[in-house]
Amino acid sequence: MRLTPDLIEEAPQFVNPLKERELDLRDRKIPVVENLAVTLDQFDCIDFSDNELRKLDGFPLLSRLSMLICNNNKISKIAEDLYAAIPNIETLVLTGNSLEELGDLKGLSKLTKLKYLSIMRNPVAAKNHYRSYVIYTCPSVRVLDYKRVK
Numbered sequence: 001m002r003l004t005p006d007l008i009e010e011a012p013q014f015v016n017p018l019k020e021r022e023l024d025l026r027d028r029k030i031p032v033v034e035n036l037a038v039t040l041d042q043f044d045c046i047d048f049s050d051n052e053l054r055k056l057d058g059f060p061l062l063s064r065l066s067m068l069i070c071n072n073n074k075i076s077k078i079a080e081d082l083y084a085a086i087p088n089i090e091t092l093v094l095t096g097n098s099l100e101e102l103g104d105l106k107g108l109s110k111l112t113k114l115k116y117l118s119i120m121r122n123p124v125a126a127k128n129h130y131r132s133y134v135i136y137t138c139p140s141v142r143v144l145d146y147k148r149v150k
Helices: 005-010 102-108 130-137
Strands: 013-015 021-024 045-047 067-069 091-093 116-118
Touching: 102 130
Parallel strands: 021 045, 045 067, 067 091, 091 116
Antiparallel strands: 013 021
């Protein structure tokens, strides 16, 4: 199902327990991020869980967005210019995707405000030195895979 302006408008929108405005796009079989400009940057959190996303890209400038939840998709690629579209992202959940190589995580390196990152249940998480690589590449991360960075 395409992510159309109508789908975005009809999706549940609410204030979550963290008192953030959230757009719930869970379980819609969305294959590509598109048309998010119609949100007018009104949301702190967007939940794309349980969709068909293959690439983490296609975002317009969303400077208010601080949390992006994309668990259980098919993401294998992260745009290298992701930082330009979501510059204030603090929490990124990519659990249960298809990221395979350490190089696939390169697009996260310029997310300078990223504090909480989950990449569990991705093939890359089984690689040697995975945790060290992510901590070195993303020095702002304080919690990786729900474990504090020391």
